[in-house]
Amino acid sequence: MPTSQSTVAVVGLGGTIAMTATPDGGVAPALSAEQLVAAVPGLADTGITIEVADFRRVPGASLTFADLTALADTIRRLCAKGVDGVVVTQGTDTIEETAYFLDLRLDLPQPVVVTGAMRNPTLAGADGPANLLAAVRTAASPTTRNLGCVVVFADEIHAAHRVRKTHTTTCATFASPDGGPLGHLVEGTPRILNHTTRHPMPAGIDTRGDVRVGLVTATLGDDGHHLSTLDGHVDGLVVAAFGAGHVPATWIDPLDKLARRVPVVLASRTGSGPVLTATYGFPGSERDLLDRGLVNAGFLHPLKARILLHALLSADADHDTITAAFADAGHTTPGDRHPQP
Structure with a gap:
């Protein structure tokens, strides 16, 4: 449990949790971090001291790498001042990407918790206050130290490299x-049930604005023409492939050419499970593509794979370093072949 001396910084980025009505009948980010904190029932009774930082007021869809780099710097400064944890509130559209970016860039003992809301404050049953209270309790708890960045939503605690938004409207969207x-929050107390391995990037990496990482999704019947237009326009590419790492036969040649020039990472569009290494042997299979130099993302979701590749390219990592980093993050082993019996 947090002590009466626990201090948590709440950093506001905007998003649905901070939205109010606009004249045209929609909603847009307008509430400050201080206003969000003031609207949480029971927060004052926790004994946790709250500091606020009004960082941005934008939709999650409008956040940039420059914003996240500045956010990481802000969190480092807050932790250096001695806060026990940090909560970031933002739009849910990009929470899974922000959380993984912060998990890669911050190697701190203090918990960094990202949260938001699916129902804006103008609606009955708005979930923002409950999520913010749970996030503050999680950030203040000694049990969540050294877990890296986590997402807290609907009283669940998710690892940054695993979590995904899975539904457009439900309040239980994150899984x-x-x-x-x-873990979960039980009667307001964070309970950690399992742990996972983190692989933060080395300190001092700059997120360069000139690094471009593309993401393409394999679809039935695609002739691959758009892949040829990427040559010379991206520094790296993530392929969200079919199933266990498969693409149409028409994609083989353009991907082969791209992989000779820039790192190309092979992930799965399915949303769970790993890219395989040696089960299938047809042209465009995972074995074929890995033999052509594509990098195996393993269990890493394509959106996470793009964040990791962007970080590695910002650090001027070579192909071997990139392959090893994805082997660690994706829980696979570079070059391994595991034939089926």
Whole structure:
């Protein structure tokens, strides 16, 4: 349990949790971090001291790598000042990407918790206050130290590299298909049920604005023409492939050419489960593509794979370093072949 001396910083980025009505009948980010904190029932009774930082007021869809780099710097400064944990409130559209970015960039003992809301404050049953209270309790708890960045939503605690938004409207949208949540809040207390391995990036990496990482999704009948237009326009590419790592035969040649020039990472569009290494042997299978130099993302979701590849390219990592980093993050082993009996 947090002590009466626990201090948590709440950093507001905007998103649905901070939205109010606009003249045209919609909603847009307008509430400050201080206003969000003031609207949480029971927060004052926890004994946790709250500091606020009004960082951005934008929709989650409008966040940039520059915003996240500045956010990481802000969190480092807050932790250096001695806060016991940090809560980031933002739009749910990109929570899974923000959380993984922070998990890679911050190697801190203090918990960093990202949360938000699916129902804006103008609606009955708005979930923002409950999520913010749970996030503050999680950030203040000694049991969540050294877990890296986590997402807290609907009283569940999720690891940054696992969590995904799975539904457009439900308040229980966040899930971790590979491994489940790290824990839950029970009667307001964080209970950690399992742990996972983190692989933060080395300190001092700059997120360069000139690094471009593309993401393409395999679809039935695609002739692959768009892949040829990427040559010379991206520094790296993530392929969200069919199933266990398969693409149409028409994609083989353009991917082969791209992989000779830039790192190309092979992930699965399914949303859970790993890219395989040696089960299928047809042209465009995972074996074929890995033999052509594509990098295996393993269990890493395509959106996470893009964040990791962007970080590695910002650090000027070579192909071997990139392959090893994805082997660690995706829980696979570079170059391994595991024939089926």
